Amino acid sequence: MNSLGSIFSFVSKDAVSKIQIMENYLKGESGERYRSLQSMIEYELSGNLVDLTQRSGHPDSGCRTLLRLHRALRWLQLFLEKLRISSEDSKTSTLCSEAYNDSLANYHPWIIRKTASVAFLALPVRNKFFEVMNVGTPEEVVDMLGEALPYVSKVYDFTEEQYSQHNLLNLP
Numbered sequence: 633m634n635s636l637g638s639i640f641s642f643v644s645k646d647a648v649s650k651i652q653i654m655e656n657y658l659k660g661e662s663g664e665r666y667r668s669l670q671s672m673i674e675y676e677l678s679g680n681l682v683d684l685t686q687r688s689g690h691p692d693s694g695c696r697t698l699l700r701l702h703r704a705l706r707w708l709q710l711f712l713e714k715l716r717i718s719s720e721d722s723k724t725s726t727l728c729s730e731a732y733n734d735s736l737a738n739y740h741p742w743i744i745r746k747t748a749s750v751a752f753l754a755l756p757v758r759n760k761f762f763e764v765m766n767v768g769t770p771e772e773v774v775d776m777l778g779e780a781l782p783y784v785s786k787v788y789d790f791t792e793e794q795y796s797q798h799n800l801l802n803l804p
């Protein structure tokens with residue numbers, strides 16, 4: 633993300649800070665409880681460590697923080713699939729924007745959506761973008777995406793199911 637230019641730093645900063653929150657839980661005294669999604673959910677719910685209706689006592693619970701990353705993973709899944717099936721003259725900015733509008737945008741306020749839509753315009757064209765990914769030729773990138781996406785889907789679907797079962801998909 634950082635190699636795409638400073639305009640994307642507002643995105644990477646948020647993602648990094650959320651990953652940091654999760655890493656701190658893992659390194660903390662209850663770290664064992666954060667080793668799996670199921671044990672984290674069980675631990676936080678049974679200990680009343682999750683703000684369920686509004687952010688108050690536990691504004692950065694693991695459940696809430698991971699939910700934001702889970703929603704971002706849906707964007708990534710849609711975007712990478714669009715890239716995988718795109719043609720050489722496809723516009724990366726359009727693919728990214730469509731993926732965003734079908735996922736994360738539903739959870740973001742107007743000002744973030746606007747900023748994101750401007751940032752997308754700065755994305756390089758498809759083959760330049762593939763170069764930034766540093767995987768190899770465009771054909772090799774497409775092959776890699778084909779291999780990676782089933783794993784992304786597996787993680788996304790599993791998390792979605794766990795959150796849905798515990799009614800956690802709308803944490804504030």
Ligand SMILES: CCCCCCCC/C=C\CCCCCCCC(=O)N[C@@H](COP(=O)(O)O)[C@H](O)/C=C/CCCCCCCCCCCCC
Binds near residue numbers: 633701744755765
């Ligand atoms: C394989 C190569 C392809 C490149 C992929 C790069 C991998 C990047 C992975 C993830 C990046 C997206 C992470 C975005 C996290 C957003 C989490 C979120 O929704 N945060 C908002 C809510 O948080 P709270 O306030 O409730 O704590 C936060 O308000 C938003 C912050 C700003 C980010 C919003 C823009 C999101 C646009 C996502 C598209 C990124 C475009 C990158 C282009 C490659």
